Structures are given as C-alpha cells and as structure tokens.
Amino acid sequence: MIHKHSDYMHWAKTQSRARYNLATSGVGPFPLDELPDLPALEINGDNSYGYPPLKQAIAEKHGVDPDCVVTAFGTSMANYLAFATMLAPGDEVLLERPTYGLIVDALRYIGATLIPIQRRRESGWALDLDEILLAITPKTKLIVITNLHNPSSVLTPEPVLEGLGEIARESGARVLVDEVYLDAVYENTPRTSFHLGPEFVVTSSLTKLYGVSGLRCGWIFAQPDLARAVWRLNDLFAATHVFPAEMLSLAVLQNLPLVRDRARRIVETDREVLAEFLDRESAVDAVRTDWGTTSFLRLLRGNADAFLETLRAAHDTSAVPGRFFGAPDHLRIGMGVNSDMFAEGLRRLSLHLRNHVQ
Numbered sequence: 001m002i003h004k005h006s007d008y009m010h011w012a013k014t015q016s017r018a019r020y021n022l023a024t025s026g027v028g029p030f031p032l033d034e035l036p037d038l039p040a041l042e043i044n045g046d047n048s049y050g051y052p053p054l055k056q057a058i059a060e061k062h063g064v065d066p067d068c069v070v071t072a073f074g075t076s077m078a079n080y081l082a083f084a085t086m087l088a089p090g091d092e093v094l095l096e097r098p099t100y101g102l103i104v105d106a107l108r109y110i111g112a113t114l115i116p117i118q119r120r121r122e123s124g125w126a127l128d129l130d131e132i133l134l135a136i137t138p139k140t141k142l143i144v145i146t147n148l149h150n151p152s153s154v155l156t157p158e159p160v161l162e163g164l165g166e167i168a169r170e171s172g173a174r175v176l177v178d179e180v181y182l183d184a185v186y187e188n189t190p191r192t193s194f195h196l197g198p199e200f201v202v203t204s205s206l207t208k209l210y211g212v213s214g215l216r217c218g219w220i221f222a223q224p225d226l227a228r229a230v231w232r233l234n235d236l237f238a239a240t241h242v243f244p245a246e247m248l249s250l251a252v253l254q255n256l257p258l259v260r261d262r263a264r265r266i267v268e269t270d271r272e273v274l275a276e277f278l279d280r281e282s283a284v285d286a287v288r289t290d291w292g293t294t295s296f297l298r299l300l301r302g303n304a305d306a307f308l309e310t311l312r313a314a315h316d317t318s319a320v321p322g323r324f325f326g327a328p329d330h331l332r333i334g335m336g337v338n339s340d341m342f343a344e345g346l347r348r349l350s351l352h353l354r355n356h357v358q
C-alpha cells in the first residue's frame with residue numbers, strides 16, 4: 001500500500017488550535033500594509049521556470065548561482081520535489097529522528113526505505129557522525145536532516161555538516177538539509193550548507209520565520225543539472241507559480257531586515273518567558289537553545305498524549321504531541337506568534353503540570 005497522507009498535517013489543520021495555541025512552529029502573520037514599497041501587482045508574467053527577479057534575489061541573499069535555485073510551493077513542496085527527483089522506490093534514506101512528520105510521509109509516499117539516525121536528548125539532540133558512518137550502506141542515496149532541528153531547534157554546526165558531507169561523498173550519497181529555521185539564528189547566521197560541497201541539496205522558504213506563509217515562497221538549492229531535473233519534474237505538478245505571490249515574495253525579500261526584526265522581537269520576548277518557565281518547572285525538561293521558534297519538552301512523568309488532552313480541556317491550551325516526531329514522551333511548543341498568548345499558555349501549562357502530573 002502506498003502511503004498517501006500525513007497524520008501530523010491533518011492534526012495540525014483540524015485539531016491544533018486553542019485559545020492559547022502553543023502548537024505553532026512559525027512566526028505570527030506579517031500584515032501586508034506594513035510592507036513598504038508595495039509593487040503594482042500583476043496577475044500574469046514571465047515565470048515559466050520561476051520569476052527571474054525572485055530567483056535572483058534568493059540566489060543573492062545566499063551567495064548562490066541562480067541556476068542552482070528552483071522555486072517551489074513552500075518547503076513542503078521543495079522537499080517533495082527534491083526527494084522525488086533524487087530517489088526511486090526502494091532507495092535507502094538515512095533520516096534523523098526525532099523527525100518532522102511531513103518529511104517521513106513524503107519519503108514513504110515515494111517508497112524510500114527509511115533508516116533512522118537517532119539524535120539523543122542526552123547529547124543535546126546532536127547528530128552522531130559515528131552512528132551515521134555505521135548506518136550508511138552502498139544502497140544509501142540520501143541523508144536527510146533539518147537545521148535548525150525541528151522539533152528541538154538545535155543548531156548543527158558547520159564542522160559537523162562538513163563531516164556529514166564527507167561521509168556521504170565517500171559513499172556516493174547526497175545530503176538534504178532542510179534549512180527552513182536557519183534564519184532564526186539572528187546573530188552570526190550560518191551560511192547555507194549548500195556551500196559545503198556538491199553533495200549538498202538544501203530546501204528552505206520564507207514561510208516559517210517571517211510571517212508570510214501565505215505566499216508559499218519556497219526553494220531548493222541544487223547543482224545545475226539536478227536543479228534542471230527538479231524543474232522538469234515540477235512541470236508535471238505545478239507547471240508555473242502564482243505570479244502575484246512571486247511579486248510579493250520579491251518585495252518581502254527586498255525588505256527582509258524589517259520583516260526579520262519584527263519577528264526577532266517577538267521570538268526573543270517569548271524565549272525569555274520560556275527560560276523562566278524552564279527554570280521553575282521540574283516536571284519537564286528541555287535542551288535549551290539560543291535560537292529557533294520551537295522547544296521540545298520532555299514530560300518526566302505521565303503520558304504526554306493524555307496530558308495534552310486534559311491541558312486542552314481544562315485550560316484551552318494546545319501543544320504538539322511528541323508522537324508526531326517519534327518521541328511520544330515529549331511535546332513541542334512554539335514561540336513567535338503573540339507574546340501575551342505565549343506567556344499565558346505557559347502559565348496554564350505550569351498550572352496543569354502542578355495539578356495533573358504526580
């Protein structure tokens with residue numbers, strides 16, 4: 001049976017909402033009327049293989065050749081197109097765990113054979129290159145990670161990425177790095193891992209960290225041959241992009257410092273509240289990070305699913321069950337939407353921890 005759905009996405013769309021919604025992963029909406037220099041929009045334009053000025057702006061921001069840029073509907077479609085171009089059913093893929101659920105679902109839909117590479121909480125959710133070296137085989141086509149890691153927001157530093165690239169290169173495999181959260185490193189933002197070698201393929205978007213998810217501005221960085229193959233595959237599905245969305249995406253990229261600063265203020269306010277929460281709570285623990293919009297909390301006692309159900313019922317507060325990431329004793333909370341809501345959500349989470357976890 002071909003896998004054709006995502007339990008996580010269905011849950012996110014139908015059950016994640018609550019008055020105090022901690023089940024988010026991205027920054028709250030950026031209002032269109034706060035975007036300066038709005039372009040005169042057009043419905044149709046020259047965008048057969050992406051709107052050239054948008055591709056150019058994405059390429060310039062990352063110091064990448066525009067021939068290596070493929071635009072896509074969000075990071076989800078970017079991931080799917082990259083996977084489907086590189087893989088055939090039965091190909092082996094090493095995939096980090098805990099994992100963002102949609103990556104698992106897309107790979108299962110393609111029919112890849114998934115080999116988990118465990119990030120361990122005790123090691124700060126770091127990638128273990130020795131374990132990857134043991135797991136890789138001549139049949140491995142791809143290693144897939146997220147950076148920052150979703151759900152923990154842990155940053156994989158460049159030397160580890162270089163080691164990963166070396167392992168892949170020696171085995172004739174590629175590395176796909178989903179960098180949708182990387183720009184949440186607000187100081188000394190790491191460069192894209194695409195610069196680390198031809199075995200790297202990168203996906204990302206404007207959807208999570210800037211509050212402009214509705215534009216669905218995503219992209220893939222791949223070597224020109226592979227990029228051309230991705231464009232050709234995309235012809236089957238999306239043919240062309242939505243031109244006015246591409247124009248607006250370009251306007252966002254041209255004003256990125258403003259959009260990013262607004263997001264940063266909210267995320268940093270929330271992170272201070274999160275630090276106070278983690279200092280005072282002994283019923284949960286988390287690997288603390290300097291950056292990122294999510295935090296992955298381990299519930300030290302009790303069942304996380306049952307805890308989250310009663311949290312919602314008693315306190316109108318939601319968080320993402322860790323089972324969606326393959327870590328059922330955890331829950332993921334999100335920063336960056338609304339600081340009053342976040343603080344009140346954490347206050348309610350504290351109350352519930354006190355009352356319901358013995």
Ligand SMILES: Cc1ncc(COP(=O)(O)O)c(C=O)c1O
Pocket residue numbers: 025073074075076077100146150178180205207208213218
């Ligand atoms: C690691 C990761 N990749 C991709 C996505 C999907 O992003 P998009 O909304 O751009 O499709 C998400 C969304 O939460 C994510 O966390």
